[in-house]
Amino acid sequence: ILADVARLDVFGLCVLTNDQKLYKIASELLQTEKAYVARLNLLDKVFCCKLMEEANKGTFPSDVVKGIFSNITSIHAFHSQFLLPDLEKRMGEWDSAQRIGDILQKLTPFLKMYAEYVKNFDHAMELLKHWSDRSPPFKAIILDIQSQEACGSLTLQHHMLEPVQRVPRYEMLLKDYLKKLPEDHADRPDAQKSLEIIGTAATHSNTAIRKSENLKKLLEIYEMLGEEDDIVNASNEFIKEGHILKLAARNTSAMDRYLFLFNNMLLYCVPKFSLVGQKFTVRTRIGIDGMKVKETYNEDYPHTFQVSGKERTLELQASSEQDKEDWIKVEPVRVCVCV
Template identity: 70%
Template sequence: VIKNIFSNISSIYSFHSQFLLPDLENCIMHWHESPGLGKALLQHAPFLRMYADYIRNFDRAIELVRTWTERSSAFRNIIQDIQNQELCGNLTLQHHMLEPVQRVPRYEMLLKDYLKKLPEDDPDYELANKSLEAVSMAAIHSNSAIHKAENLKRLLEIYEMVGEEEVVNPANEFLKEGRLLKLSARNTSAMERHLFLFNNFLLCCCAKFSLVGQRFTVRCRIGVDGMQTQQTTNEDHPYTFQVSGKEKTLELQASSEQERDDWIKAIQEAIDVFQKKNETFKLHKLVLELGRRAPRWIRDNEVTLCMTCQEPFNALTRRRHHCRACGYVVCWKCSDNKVALEYDGNRLNKVCKACYSVLAGQRAERMERKKRRMLECEAYPGSMDCVLSGFLQYGDNSTIWQEVWCVVSGTQPPFFHVYSTPQVMIHQFICIQSFIYGHKKKKNMGITVIKTLISLLQLSHFRTRI
């Protein structure tokens, strides 16, 4: 229970007490010589994203405190004793738990005020601007975590009401709900329905009797893929509109013109966003599948011009040819390239200029990546028997960076090696509870910030928290 209440607050406290606070205190001590708030915060800003986990858990934590305070007298007495201490300033536990939620926005406000009063020619001005960008990104990351948590909470609530497992999918985003009248297709009768609109589908439900809150039965589900909506005219029923999809068509009546327009706008926006994402996905998928799947050939009688250069075909000098990668009909000049196609056993086939450019580029990139990887592994010791290796940017401060070769060993416990050259290993860390522990033995090296560190340390066999 305690872990669920306080989430990763111990990691946040360690980061502040051991790294951020000493640097801020040092900054204040030398303030009259040169204010260095921008520099102090810049090297720590990436680590402020750890607040997202705490913020995401905040509502649940507050609910746990309330529940256990009501259920357990022992828990209630301990909390009361802590709150009565002079150190707590007569504030409740919930008030103190709110402080980390407000911390990152306060850093952002602090930097904005600092920049307003700092001369533009001050050496710290540019660093402070960069710090503000990094802190703002951390704030956005935290806000995004809050939004995702609220959305998931709402999905769970709707799942309780409708009992559809499909609702509780992290890819779903709840958009709108409300009561409307559904018009019968056979007569002029109207039945009350409760609609739930998501980014992927629309649920049309009817209320059912329940002793434990609102409950609904799903009458139909319409996918956003292929959905259309439009305003309709009905003499007996004002403020009507139609929602049609692959599964079903509904004619609905709102209580006012404004409500009808709001529903049409919300549904149309969901359709537009879905189509935009789907088109991007299809284009990306086509590029990925090029050469791996046999294409559908465009028939000769469907085109009269080359689909690449737009020159007209004729029976003698410009005959029709098919690109074996995309299936387009092109002339001989536009298909004078050959490349190995995976779907045809990597045999050479004629392809158009566009497909040749994509496929040849992909092949060259794969070969270059493979060659570079082999050379890197041969050059640096320990790279052959490792979980992960590659180049990262390394620096003892936020202004000076160098490219280093990093290796996570396959041993138990795993080691994190940092090489400046194939022969010189500048640092070695044991990857146990926290990567930050590697710095405790060497205070003089400052705080080392390694880009992409969070992604690197998310490997499952040494789950760490930063």
């Protein structure tokens, strides 16, 4: 089976037998587990250890480091010492033992570790931001590690999302695996039992996953805005973004601008030159509290609307009537629209 699947992959063919499909799913489980363990090692043995070494010198409290990384050491130990070796062994003998359900059942008693990590996640993000702002040595250690090749140009926050998202990944792979598994296959009872337990844990993680996706977007915006300090905050919820035109005071021209809408503020930004990715400068922040939005009419410029707040009033032009409607009706803007 292994040789057949490899040959199909080389030639880009996708007509696989059911056994080959099962092997590909099991192989994906193994490969993603290897990558996951590498991420856990980075969190546990690099970030956490380096920060704890500095904390032990009295530079900042060791409880801060423990509060950020929670039980990551236990999660890392289980996956690196037990689950990954078992998967590697099973894939090495796949032709004679085509099953993964029994191995994933070993994961289920350890799902409580994930519940603890997920529960602590928001607190960890708050601690990380607070001490990055407060302690230059703390921030310097993180920036130094993030600059290393092993980090893949990702922030510590990005890496810390992995355990939050891992259990739903197991659920997805198990569902796919069971679809391909014959009804009378010896692995079906174990795989079904594993899916039931892991699926329940994944459901409980849905809120945390949504928060993690929001955090990931906040991190992206943080980088685009030249590291605006208060963007990555658990209370901030990203809602909408997009290009817009700013009408000049005398309606003589329209200037390219960009909007980021959050649950608590609208950022009015100016694009700036960058060789790598989109970059913007924040020109104005308008708080949602007291902000008013109304449709306007302009003979020279179609699809216009006005945003006014305590800080500033903006005369804007959308790219189309639909785009204008989307901006006017989006929550939380919709609740403060003036007709």
